[in-house]
Amino acid sequence: MGNEQNVVEVMGIDAGGTMTDTFFVRADGEFVVGKAQSNPSNEAQAVIESSIDALKLWDRDIDQVYPELVTSVYSGTAMLNRVVQRKGMRVGLIVNRGMEDFHRMGRGIQCYLGYSLEDRLHLNTHRYDEPLVPAERTVGVTERVDSQGDVVIPMREAEAFEAAEKLLAQDVEAIAICFLHSHKNGKHERRVVEICREVLAKHGKNVPVFASVDYYPTRKESHRSNTTILEAYAAEPSRKTLHGLSETMRQQGGKFDLRVMASHGGTISWKAKELARTLVSGPIGGVIGSKFLGEALGYDNIACSDIGGTSFDIALITKGEFAIQKDPNMARLLVSLPLVAMDSVGAGAGSFVRIDPYSQSIKLGPDSAGYRVGVCWEEGGIDTVSVSDCHVVLGYLNPDNFLGGAIKLSVERARAAIKKQIADPLGISVEKAAGGVIEILDQSLRGHLRSMINAKGYNPIDFVCFSYGGAGPVHTYGYTQGLGFKDVIIPAWAAGFSAFGCATAEFEYRYDKSVDIAVPPSASDAVKQASCVTLQEAWGELAEKVIEEFRINGFAPEDVLLKPGFTMQYLGQLNDLEIDSPLSAVASVADWERIVETFDETYARVYARAARSPELGFGVTGAIMRGIVATKKPRVPEEEDCGPTPPAHASIGERPFYQQGRWKTAKLYHMEALKAGNVINGPAVIESPATTLVVPDGWSTRLDTHRLFHLREL
Numbered sequence: 246m247g248n249e250q251n252v253v254e255v256m257g258i259d260a261g262g263t264m265t266d267t268f269f270v271r272a273d274g275e276f277v278v279g280k281a282q283s284n285p286s287n288e289a290q291a292v293i294e295s296s297i298d299a300l301k302l303w304d305r306d307i308d309q310v311y312p313e314l315v316t317s318v319y320s321g322t323a324m325l326n327r328v329v330q331r332k333g334m335r336v337g338l339i340v341n342r343g344m345e346d347f348h349r350m351g352r353g354i355q356c357y358l359g360y361s362l363e364d365r366l367h368l369n370t371h372r373y374d375e376p377l378v379p380a381e382r383t384v385g386v387t388e389r390v391d392s393q394g395d396v397v398i399p400m401r402e403a404e405a406f407e408a409a410e411k412l413l414a415q416d417v418e419a420i421a422i423c424f425l426h427s428h429k430n431g432k433h434e435r436r437v438v439e440i441c442r443e444v445l446a447k448h449g450k451n452v453p454v455f456a457s458v459d460y461y462p463t464r465k466e467s468h469r470s471n472t473t474i475l476e477a478y479a480a481e482p483s484r485k486t487l488h489g490l491s492e493t494m495r496q497q498g499g500k501f502d503l504r505v506m507a508s509h510g511g512t513i514s515w516k517a518k519e520l521a522r523t524l525v526s527g528p529i530g531g532v533i534g535s536k537f538l539g540e541a542l543g544y545d546n547i548a549c550s551d552i553g554g555t556s557f558d559i560a561l562i563t564k565g566e567f568a569i570q571k572d573p574n575m576a577r578l579l580v581s582l583p584l585v586a587m588d589s590v591g592a593g594a595g596s597f598v599r600i601d602p603y604s605q606s607i608k609l610g611p612d613s614a615g616y617r618v619g620v621c622w623e624e625g626g627i628d629t630v631s632v633s634d635c636h637v638v639l640g641y642l643n644p645d646n647f648l649g650g651a652i653k654l655s656v657e658r659a660r661a662a663i664k665k666q667i668a669d670p671l672g673i674s675v676e677k678a679a680g681g682v683i684e685i686l687d688q689s690l691r692g693h694l695r696s697m698i699n700a701k702g703y704n705p706i707d708f709v710c711f712s713y714g715g716a717g718p719v720h721t722y723g724y725t726q727g728l729g730f731k732d733v734i735i736p737a738w739a740a741g742f743s744a745f746g747c748a749t750a751e752f753e754y755r756y757d758k759s760v761d762i763a764v765p766p767s768a769s770d771a772v773k774q775a776s777c778v779t780l781q782e783a784w785g786e787l788a789e790k791v792i793e794e795f796r797i798n799g800f801a802p803e804d805v806l807l808k809p810g811f812t813m814q815y816l817g818q819l820n821d822l823e824i825d826s827p828l829s830a831v832a833s834v835a836d837w838e839r840i841v842e843t844f845d846e847t848y849a850r851v852y853a854r855a856a857r858s859p860e861l862g863f864g865v866t867g868a869i870m871r872g873i874v875a876t877k878k879p880r881v882p883e884e885e886d887c888g889p890t891p892p893a894h895a896s897i898g899e900r901p902f903y904q905q906g907r908w909k910t911a912k913l914y915h916m917e918a919l920k921a922g923n924v925i926n927g928p929a930v931i932e933s934p935a936t937t938l939v940v941p942d943g944w945s946t947r948l949d950t951h952r953l954f955h956l957r958e959l
């Protein structure tokens with residue numbers, strides 16, 4: 246192109262359940278968003294289509310742009326779906342003899358994870374999912390390491406050989422090994438790896454072997470084994486998908502290394518050894534993007550909310566930081582992976598709408614039409630009413646502008662379906678039924694948002710709410726109404742916000758290891774010093790893993806910025822706090838005191854000063870190492886204020902719009918044509934190719950100089 250400013254440098258990808266979004270950033274900070282329907286059977290295809298959709302706005306082709314890119318980050322839901330649908334690899338599992346049923350039984354909580362409160366209370370609703378590895382492919386081997394890491398029963402090698410043979414005879418595609426307390430002493434697990442390899446070689450087979458100590462050396466064998474199994478079960482197939490995507494991009498001239506959003510909020514290479522870390526990636530992009538925008542514009546308390554076709558995801562950023570959940574659950578499995586703390590509700594714009602046969606009330610979801618939109622899209626082949634059908638009937642969405650018009654929706658089909666399935670059985674009009682659906686959805690989202698904030702002891706008045714995802718702006722007014730946020734903000738690129746977030750994320754590995762450091766109040770200096778040695782050793786071990794991961798991508802150790810951290814508690818407490826270490830290395834008593842001081846301060850900030858309990862002594866429960874290398878990031882848009890009146894060409898007509906039981910006439914605007922400073926009063930609908938901002942009667946929105954809409958009730 247000749248013009249350096251126009252070189253496209255960064256690409257973010259969000260392959261969601263409904264849409265595949267791409268986000269491209271130029272050297273001058275300008276960006277475009279593209280959308281295409283997701284294609285679960287060929288993700289690369291959807292990414293290419295979405296890229297074409299984005300780049301046509303700049304009048305450019307992918308084979309021109311891909312070679313210019315320096316960074317591309319992927320997030321998606323494919324791996325999670327593979328687990329949910331139990332479509333992973335045939336894994337064989339080796340555990341302690343006598344513990345063969347542990348994985349199958351799972352933890353009690355796993356049988357009601359993700360349930361509503363009323364269903365949690367009723368035992369008859371509890372349900373155990375099919376185990377990832379069935380009983381016949383789980384084999385026990387005699388050995389025992391105790392909680393201190395001492396060998397109590399040596400491993401019976403003959404049994405290990407037998408186990409490997411037995412699994413191979415069942416044609417397993419991967420082997421996972423998880424012994425009790427192996428995070429304290431991994432000798433036995435590693436020996437079983439060798440034995441498996443020996444047996445594999447004998448049979449001329451090539452099957453990957455995963456020992457929990459080499460992947461997730463953390464306490465709690467349920468979590469550790471789930472995570473190690475996931476690595477074998479779901480991550481390996483994803484590696485193939487990502488490899489395919491990377492190859493496709495290479496064929497189009499791409500020279501960059503594809504990275505993937507990981508659950509801890511950093512991005513890692515698709516070649517990373519531990520890919521199960523990317524099991525949950527899609528919704529995280531939005532939180533990272535919110536943090537990035539917040540840092541740039543000075544918002545430090547943010548309620549992040551994302552609605553797409555399938556789910557509503559909410560997270561809190563307080564004082565500029567998001568929380569990390571240490572033992573979260575993913576796909577109804579407890580895992581030992583750090584996860585950006587988030588609440589997900591299975592309710593979105595594609596959620597199915599049905600009448601509960603017992604209570605005769607309207608029920609939403611939990612299943613959804615996904616990329617097939619609803620009855621309104623004939624080619625989608627859906628015959629159950631979805632929330633999107635209600636949107637089109639009520640004038641929220643423009644049936645001729647779905648994905649910029651690429652998909653034509655039929656208001657008539659939607660009307661007929663709502664009449665037959667919802668309105669007639671309830672004896673009400675179609676608009677009343679559809680309006681009721683929207684109100685139920687809004688109310689339920691509002692409830693979730695409110696309870697998430699209140700449950701953490703915060704008040705919405707101290708927060709701005711960021712609303713994004715294709716369907717976020719459609720419902721922003723509905724789920725924020727009356728909550729009392731300081732401000733409600735909708736980025737004009739809401740539809741591609743998660744992909745944007747991916748593009749803003751650090752290239753960052755994070756590894757965790759459990760440690761047991763206990764320093765009672767009366768501890769001698771020698772104990773404090775020994776504690777430093779233990780922590781430092783764990784950091785050293787983790788740093789090596791981090792550096793090794795970067796080496797795979799061609800970075801030298803000196804390119805990597807290492808950031809150690811730890812989890813700490815007052816001795817004997819059940820929960821611990823995660824803390825960034827104030828020191829890059831620890832050795833002396835003074836270092837130990839510094840660590841303790843940082844913990845004390847953090848504790849006082851998170852809880853209350855009076856709740857501190859130094860008289861109990863201190864315990865360090867985990868070592869954390871993060872490594873970062875610098876990458877190119879997008880810039881926040883900066884435009885000139887053009888005053889409150891929208892330009893004439895931004896106005897694109899009127900449409901009947903049903904809200905609060907009445908038809909009104911909404912003024913329509915073209916989102917991209919609006920200028921900074923413009924104010925729009927409701928009833929109005931601001932349309933964009935992939936999202937729609939609804940401004941009801943009595944509400945007003947203003948576009949600021951960073952292309953952020955601020956929405957408020959007048």
Ligand code: AMP
Pocket residue numbers: 261263264552553554555594595633642646647648649714715716717719740933934935936937
């Ligand atoms: P997402 O899953 O984040 O891509 O959001 C998809 C949702 O965005 C759809 O289900 C629609 O409800 C909503 N949406 C709003 N406006 C549009 C539009 N113009 N085209 C496509 N989807 C839209």
Ligand code: MG
Pocket residue numbers: 259261552553554714715743
């Ligand atoms: Mg989305």
